[in-house]
Amino acid sequence: MLGRTANDLFWMARYMERAENMARLLEVGHRLSLLPHEDGGQEWRSTLQSAGCEAGYIASHDTFETRAVVDYLLFDKSNPSSVYCCLSTARRNGRAQRTAITREMWESLNGAWIEFSRSATENVSSDALPALFDRIRDRSALFRGALLNTILRNDTFYFTQLGTFVERADNTARILDVKYYVLLPQNELVGGGLDSAQWAAMLRSVSAHRSFRWVYRDAFKPWHIADFLILNPQMPRSLHSCYAEIMQALSGLSRSYGLETSCQALAGTMLSRLKMLDMPGIFQAGLHEFLRDFISDNSRLAYEIAAAYHFND
Amino acid sequence: MAFDEMHGRGRSRRCRTPYRAMATWLDGQTSEQLTARRQQAEALFHRTGITFAVYGAEEAEERLIPFDIIPRVLSAAEWRRLAAGIEQRVRALNAFMYDIYHRQEILRAGRVPADIVIQNAAFLPEMLNVDPPRGIYSHIIGVDLVRTAENEFFVLEDNTRTPSGVSYMLENRETMMHMAPDLFSRNRVAPVEQYPEELRATLESVAPAGLDRDPVIVVLTPGEHNSAYFEHSFLADRMGVELVEAHDLVSTETGVMMKTTQGLRRVDVVYRRIDDSFLDPLAFRPDSVIGVPGLFEHYRAGRVTIVNAPGSGIADDKSIYTYVPEIIEFYTGRPSILKNVLTWRCRRPDDLAYVLEHLPELVVKEVHGSGGYGMLIGPTSSRTQIEAFRAKIVADPARYIAQPTLELSTCPTVTDEGVAPRHVDLRPFVLLGDRMRLTPGGLTRVALKKGSLVVNSSQGGGTKDTWVLED
Numbered sequence: 001m002l003g004r005t006a007n008d009l010f011w012m013a014r015y016m017e018r019a020e021n022m023a024r025l026l027e028v029g030h031r032l033s034l035l036p037h038e039d040g041g042q043e044w045r046s047t048l049q050s051a052g053c054e055a056g057y058i059a060s061h062d063t064f065e066t067r068a069v070v071d072y073l074l075f076d077k078s079n080p081s082s083v084y085c086c087l088s089t090a091r092r093n094g095r096a097q098r099t100a101i102t103r104e105m106w107e108s109l110n111g112a113w114i115e116f117s118r119s120a121t122e123n124v125s126s127d128a129l130p131a132l133f134d135r136i137r138d139r140s141a142l143f144r145g146a147l148l149n150t151i152l153r154n155d156t157f158y159f160t161q162l163g164t165f166v167e168r169a170d171n172t173a174r175i176l177d178v179k180y181y182v183l184l185p186q187n188e189l190v191g192g193g194l195d196s197a198q199w200a201a202m203l204r205s206v207s208a209h210r211s212f213r214w215v216y217r218d219a220f221k222p223w224h225i226a227d228f229l230i231l232n233p234q235m236p237r238s239l240h241s242c243y244a245e246i247m248q249a250l251s252g253l254s255r256s257y258g259l260e261t262s263c264q265a266l267a268g269t270m271l272s273r274l275k276m277l278d279m280p281g282i283f284q285a286g287l288h289e290f291l292r293d294f295i296s297d298n299s300r301l302a303y304e305i306a307a308a309y310h311f312n313d
Numbered sequence: 314m315a316f317d318e319m320h321g322r323g324r325s326r327r328c329r330t331p332y333r334a335m336a337t338w339l340d341g342q343t344s345e346q347l348t349a350r351r352q353q354a355e356a357l358f359h360r361t362g363i364t365f366a367v368y369g370a371e372e373a374e375e376r377l378i379p380f381d382i383i384p385r386v387l388s389a390a391e392w393r394r395l396a397a398g399i400e401q402r403v404r405a406l407n408a409f410m411y412d413i414y415h416r417q418e419i420l421r422a423g424r425v426p427a428d429i430v431i432q433n434a435a436f437l438p439e440m441l442n443v444d445p446p447r448g449i450y451s452h453i454i455g456v457d458l459v460r461t462a463e464n465e466f467f468v469l470e471d472n473t474r475t476p477s478g479v480s481y482m483l484e485n486r487e488t489m490m491h492m493a494p495d496l497f498s499r500n501r502v503a504p505v506e507q508y509p510e511e512l513r514a515t516l517e518s519v520a521p522a523g524l525d526r527d528p529v530i531v532v533l534t535p536g537e538h539n540s541a542y543f544e545h546s547f548l549a550d551r552m553g554v555e556l557v558e559a560h561d562l563v564s565t566e567t568g569v570m571m572k573t574t575q576g577l578r579r580v581d582v583v584y585r586r587i588d589d590s591f592l593d594p595l596a597f598r599p600d601s602v603i604g605v606p607g608l609f610e611h612y613r614a615g616r617v618t619i620v621n622a623p624g625s626g627i628a629d630d631k632s633i634y635t636y637v638p639e640i641i642e643f644y645t646g647r648p649s650i651l652k653n654v655l656t657w658r659c660r661r662p663d664d665l666a667y668v669l670e671h672l673p674e675l676v677v678k679e680v681h682g683s684g685g686y687g688m689l690i691g692p693t694s695s696r697t698q699i700e701a702f703r704a705k706i707v708a709d710p711a712r713y714i715a716q717p718t719l720e721l722s723t724c725p726t727v728t729d730e731g732v733a734p735r736h737v738d739l740r741p742f743v744l745l746g747d748r749m750r751l752t753p754g755g756l757t758r759v760a761l762k763k764g765s766l767v768v769n770s771s772q773g774g775g776t777k778d779t780w781v782l783e784d
Contacts, residue, residue: 002561006574096537099550107360114359155574257575309574 003310005097006159010311012093012101012109013147013163019086019112020140021171025050026073027133028204033066035197044069049178050171050205053081070129075120083136084120087113100156104146112139155256159309161249166302169242170295175205176229177291199225206237226287227279239294240274246301247271253309261308266301270294316462316722317734318385331388331782334499339383339725339732347727350382354488379775380485382492385724385737385757386500392781395466395741396751398651399456401641403743406473406628408644410450414440414624419643425636433633434681435626437589439596443613446519449745450622453512453584455755458651458739460722467654467719469738471637473629474621475586478756478776479742480544483508483551485756485778501783503753508742509551512584515746516552519618520581528581530554531571533562535587535603545586564607568616582618583608589623631680631714632658654719660711668715669706672699675715676766677706690766692718721766724777726759736760738768739779754779 029047041064048054048069056079057072076082080089087109094101094109101109115135124132144164151157179202199222203209206229215234216224233240246267254260282290306312316322319332328336342350358377387395412418413430420427430436455476457469486505490497513530520528534545536558549556555571562580563570570577585592591601596609611617627633633640635656641649657664657675668675677689689702706713723734741755757777758768768774 001574002555002557003572003574004558004561005555092537098546099556110360259575310572310576313572 001100001155001159003313005100006155006309007306007311008093008097009100009156009159010163010166010305012090012097013160014167015086015090015093016109016112016140016143017164017167018081018171019083019090020137021168022051022073022081022083022086023133023136023140024205024207025175026070027130028201030066030070030129030133031204032197032201041065046178048073050175051081052174053079067126074132083116087116102146102150104150105143108139108143108146112136112143115139153252155253158249158252158256161245162305165242165245165249166298166305168237169239169246169298172206172229172237172239172242173291173295173298175202176226177288177295180288180291203228206235208235208237211235223279223283226282230282231274231277231279240271243267243271243274250305261304263301263304263308266297266304270297270301315720315734315736316460318460318722318724318737319734321463331386331391335384335386335496338493338496338499344731347382347732350492351727353492354380354382357488357491358484378481378770379761379773380488381726381735381759381761381775381777382489383725383727383732384489384496384778384780385739386780386782387754388782389503389784392753394464395458395651398466398649399741399743399751400749401645401647401650402456402468402471402637403451403454403745403749405641405644405649406454406471406637407449407451407745409640410622410625410628411448412644413627414450415442419640422643424639424643425633429632429636430627433627433630435589435624435630437624437627439609439613440622440624444615445622446521446615446618447746449519450625451628452515452519452620452745454743454745455740456651456743458741459654459719460739461719462722466651468637468651469654470631470634471629472740474626475588476740476742477541477544477586478740478758479508480547481776482742482752482754482756482779483547485776489778500780503781503783505752505754508752509548511744511750511752512548513552513554515744515750516582516584516620518747519620521615521618524581529571529579530582530584531557531562531580533557533559533583533585533587533605535591539586541586548584559603559605562605562608564605564611569605569608569611580617582620584620589626592619592623631678632660635714654716657715659706659713659715664715665706665710668713669703672703674718676718677702677713677715680712680714690718693764693766718766721760724757724759726761726777728761728763733763735763736766736768737777753781 025047029044032043044064044066045054048057051073053073057069060078061068061072072079072082074083077084079085091109091113094106098106116139119132147157147160151160179198200209202225203212208228212225212228215228215232228235228238230239232238233244235241250264250267254264314322319329319336320326321329355377358380409419413420413436419425420430451473453476455472455478457472458466459469460466482505516530517528530552531554532545532549534542534556536542539545546556557571561572563572563577565577567579569580569583571580587603590598592604593606593609594601594604595606597604608617608619609623612619612623634653635658638649638653641647657668659665659668668677672689673691673694675691677691679687689699691699694702721736721738724737725732726735728735737757737759739755739757742752744750757779758770759775759777760766760768761773761775770776
């Protein structure tokens, strides 16, 4: 496989995952903005931070008014992480590598793009937004489904998986990090001071709101949420799950190519840590520090993958 | 009145034999049903993304080449006659290229003026005395044909460089089978789906000698902004070979290498969809960013094969076209089976005089043009347009050739006014390697505008599925 192909597949998957996560973040933020609140702007600011889009937004906007933020994250062509740009880039990468992906995958990318770019030209009314967020997630699910159902389990599959899960790990860690203070044990000790809506919102951001209840039967405890999203291997968006998938993909590549690289070792170390840690240990070392380090290590792994497999020679 | 491929000529409206089953089917379709099928076909094309970028558009948009759902039908016998002529032509053109890049016997014999060849931009002196594998220069050729009567076909032009349209031929057939399977149960249509395998076999057969493994083939594309990009990726995909751009390849001491996830890997055959002058900045245009430095040197040394060979454009130049009957006779000892269209060469004073006197009746083309641009179609042009063109011809006569306006045959086509005749041409595709492989049918291009004779997709033409019935 061409190094460039691996690069394009990796980023195609990252951008599709990013689009889905953006839709989820927006859905949560939008829902929160509908509840009575004091400073709506602050909520949207957190959303922008989770998405890594705060600096870009501030450079061109004065207020954090709902519609402005939503439009920036959905449609703005100058924002490389907007859903518009994500779908466009994912599709472009897929188109550049049509010989590597299956017909079903291509059609899901192309279909998502055609539908969304139509919405971009129409004036989507505010009450149509929830339906739009749903459709973005549906389209992403179609893509994942096409990928899992139709692609041969070879390097094409592994590079695509790596893109998806490196992005997912990054997104989950950022969502947690922006609001990490909400998850600290002292909040619970203080007597559940913070609005439980915050916790619910965080869980919704990773589609974990209802599944959480099945795993942790007792009352909402903030550090359970942290445990769920960082360490629990049952939760498909947890950092642990992401790294289990990443390790599988990297093992697949070393089997395919008969070659181990520095990536397998690095990912292996990160996975072991996630398997062995517990929440008291993480809180002791500092939740915020843990998440910051994780985000940085995750980026480093992405960089190593690109180098080891000649993405950009 | 034009020859209609379904009804023949004249008022009798008799249905020609190859179209009998088709006519019955058409009679059974209401116009709503036809419209529905047309939309279904469009949706299929959009979904698959068979689009092309239009030059000159502000944001190179993606457009579909319009597809007409009524196939063009040829009988087995009609096709056999054409096939013999096409094969003869392809062999003769390759023999011509071998000759002019070696001893140039045909020039010594004075059968073709030397300057037309030697001073031609498509003639590459760098190819002199280079021996391509099997002596073949043009492995993939599209011979454009037009029909004016039951048994009258003319070659409009030869495409020996980078002929395109094969992907449309294949996708048109897939679409028809998906959309109107009932038609295929009533007609025995010769399959075309074997083309990608045949292309691959052709490419493998011209790999450098002495390989101890399966040849590594790549399709070299300028990239996704090229108007035919879809076809490049389509063919690479169907053949199961890598689609590469220049920066995916690198020239080392041993040969041309591809940059893979496992390091460098040697390439044996490059099917290039890039013009000669952009192939290699070290050998040709130094400003080319879509070429591979060092590729041509490795080619000359026999370490890699380039298909079609550099310098093969000399055979599809319009000034050479007028000599092809001579060329066929010279190399085969036989008269050409397929006829050229009568052509006046404006570089000759007598021809120029005739052309200038008869402009409103003629089609005038630039010798080095393509895509239907830079032409004058006398009968449909205004006096002002004609006079403007006259001035251009007079300024540089050697640049132009002229042909009578042929009344191209028509085929029933779905139009806004229902099923109506529209002018068509035909591009069969030929492969030449260890043997010659001719795909039954090819691409039928149709001028969608009523009365228009311009079939080029870049100017709004469409395509039809082409059927060759089996006996």
